[in-house]
Amino acid sequence: MNQSVSGQRVVITGAGGGIGRAFAQAFAAAGARVVINDIDPDTCAASATELGVIGIAGDAASVDGVARLIGSAREELGGIDIYCANAGVEGGHGLNSTESQWANAFEVNVMAHVRAAQQLVPEWLERGSGRFIVTASAAGLLTMIGSAPYAVSKHAAVAFAEWMELTYRHRGINTQVVCPQWVETPMLDGARSVGAHIDPNIVLTPEFVAECLMQAISEEQFLVLPHPEVADYYRARAGDTQGWLGQMNLLQQKLTPPK
């Protein structure tokens, strides 16, 4: 059992399925008290029942939705110790992505995290502890061929997590950012449909990603990389950005061009 998680009160957004559901299962198995959320009330209720945790359906991105979720979770749990801003959307392709696809990507992949932090941080500062976990993506450290809104919004998600960690770490608030490449969830089908380059050999299970998160919590690691090779790509990108972009462009040329 993960001692740093046992007894903690945890909220996980976008946990009706996929990575969020696996996080919920891992936290519950580690002795945490868990609330899961999803915008889809059916998957939220089904997963809550199956995992024996509390389900609170609703939008975890809008100002009102985040306030409602955090208010209800505080009532259910008596407080929140760990918040996993996990809900994410893939929507959009290239320059043909619509205004609403760009707006939705920023709402769910970025502003949801900012709004949750606004609600949680004052209480955590007073108490001197709290843990904020963002599920971003390797696309937030590198890029994602085929989807500009996803790549750009996930970079913003990583940047926000970094800002949280450097601003509040010394005051007891730990932030972590989870940056996988491919994980076998419904979102992967969306990525396939926009012509993303998916090597089947590197597709992980959501359960493995959850194991990596649990390990990173016990080791207090900010950057959670279920695919460790992402660290090498990240270094290569920083060390030779021109060369890295050239390689990515060659990869793009082999795939369906974005519209």
Ligand SMILES: NC(=O)c1ccc[n+]([C@@H]2O[C@H](COP(=O)([O-])OP(=O)(O)OC[C@H]3O[C@@H](n4cnc5c(N)ncnc54)[C@H](O)[C@@H]3O)[C@@H](O)[C@H]2O)c1
């Ligand atoms: N699957 C991958 O390959 C992969 C890779 C890297 C990062 N991620 C990230 O992991 C996170 C989880 O995605 P997943 O792969 O489990 O996909 P998923 O589509 O299975 O799960 C995302 C969940 O979020 C919910 N959701 C969407 N908008 C919401 C909102 N406004 N409020 C509440 N819930 C909302 C969806 O209903 C869905 O159940 C996302 O942030 C995603 O970007 C996924």
